[in-house]
Amino acid sequence: MGSKYGTIVMGPAGAGKTTFCSALIQHLRNNKRSCFYINLDPAAEDFAYEPDVDIKELISLEDVMEELHLGPNGGLIYCFEFLLENLDFITDPLENVTEEYLIIIDMPGQIELYTHVPIVPNLIKALTRGSLNVSMCAAYLLESNFIIDRAKFFSGTLSAMSAMLMMEIPHVNILSKMDLVKGQVARKELKRFIDPDTSLLQDAPESGLVYEYKEGVDNGENDKADSVVTGESFARLNRAVGQLIDDFSLVSFLKLDVQDEDSIGAVLSYIDDAIQFHEAQEPNEPMDDMNEPEMG
Ligand SMILES: Nc1nc2c(ncn2[C@@H]2O[C@H](COP(=O)(O)OP(=O)(O)O)[C@@H](O)[C@H]2O)c(=O)[nH]1
Numbered sequence: 001m002g003s004k005y006g007t008i009v010m011g012p013a014g015a016g017k018t019t020f021c022s023a024l025i026q027h028l029r030n031n032k033r034s035c036f037y038i039n040l041d042p043a044a045e046d047f048a049y050e051p052d053v054d055i056k057e058l059i060s061l062e063d064v065m066e067e068l069h070l071g072p073n074g075g076l077i078y079c080f081e082f083l084l085e086n087l088d089f090i091t092d093p094l095e096n097v098t099e100e101y102l103i104i105i106d107m108p109g110q111i112e113l114y115t116h117v118p119i120v121p122n123l124i125k126a127l128t129r130g131s132l133n134v135s136m137c138a139a140y141l142l143e144s145n146f147i148i149d150r151a152k153f154f155s156g157t158l159s160a161m162s163a164m165l166m167m168e169i170p171h172v173n174i175l176s177k178m179d180l181v182k183g184q185v186a187r188k189e190l191k192r193f194i195d196p197d198t199s200l201l202q203d204a205p206e207s208g209l210v211y212e213y214k215e216g217v218d219n220g221e222n223d224k225a226d227s228v229v230t231g232e233s234f235a236r237l238n239r240a241v242g243q244l245i246d247d248f249s250l251v252s253f254l255k256l257d258v259q260d261e262d263s264i265g266a267v268l269s270y271i272d273d274a275i276q277f278h279e280a281q282e283p284n285e286p287m288d289d290m291n292e293p294e295m296g
């Protein structure tokens with residue numbers, strides 16, 4: 001039985017996951033590589049490339065919401081619980097996917113699926129363990145315009161880290177939509193986000209920041225609502241968050257510009273390395289082939 005290779009594309013809604021999947025598929029095609037595209041977002045409609053497997057053919061989010069009187073998030077959880085009970089819907093088609101293929105799984109953005117209930121971790125276990133034995137890498141996307149708001153950026157970084165710890169598979173973090181911040185952020189400044197510099201949380205506030213903190217100043221005169229985000233306790237929380245990210249020192253980001261073929265290629269090469277794709281593509285040692293007929 002050969003090995004299988006894949007990537008699961010995650011991140012908040014609107015982070016650019018589906019756009020990245022399409023760009024990746026196009027790039028693989030340009031390089032004469034095969035891929036197998038799985039859509040697991042039951043709310044996704046438009047695809048540049050038609051998925052080979054689409055969760056919508058198993059279960060309809062609309063029907064679930066209507067018949068069970070659930071909201072979109074509850075409905076989504078239900079869809080994934082149903083998927084986990086009917087795993088052969090994705091494992092059967094994967095049986096025949098060979099080692100030259102890159103399996104690409106396009107996920108919905110709801111964070112509940114990764115953290116509140118271990119739905120995605122269980123899905124990943126089903127794919128990476130057992131008979132399928134897919135070598136998998138998580139690609140976690142965060143929008144680059146988050147870096148305009150540092151507290152938001154670090155909260156995004158924390159969710160990336162949380163997903164990473166839950167999945168227990170190789171993980172690459174990707175800062176998507178780099179075209180949106182091009183020219184807005186100095187190169188040196190950007191570097192502090194790519195490899196998160198937690199002192200960013202203590203810097204003097206700049207325009208666009210939602211909170212304000214000054215060293216040694218108890219912002220006590222502010223009214224109560226404000227002081228939640230401007231006071232010493234918020235700063236202390238931020239320092240603790242920064243320390244946590246530092247302690248793990250696991251979170252850094254790859255920059256992604258989907259319009260740029262080289263950028264996609266660079267991200268893909270990180271994914272390939274993480275799943276050891278190329279090692280499996282080596283041709284057999286000629287000696288092995290020559291020995292075979294003599295033995296038989
Ligand atoms: N400017 C820009 N917009 C993007 C990029 N990637 C995605 N988008 C837009 O962001 C929105 C959400 O993208 P989508 O791929 O559907 O995000 P998903 O919810 O994570 O799958 C869409 O309107 C895309 O056109 C990008 O690299 N640059």
Ligand SMILES: [Mg+2]
Pocket residue numbers: 017018019041044106107
């Ligand atoms: Mg999508």
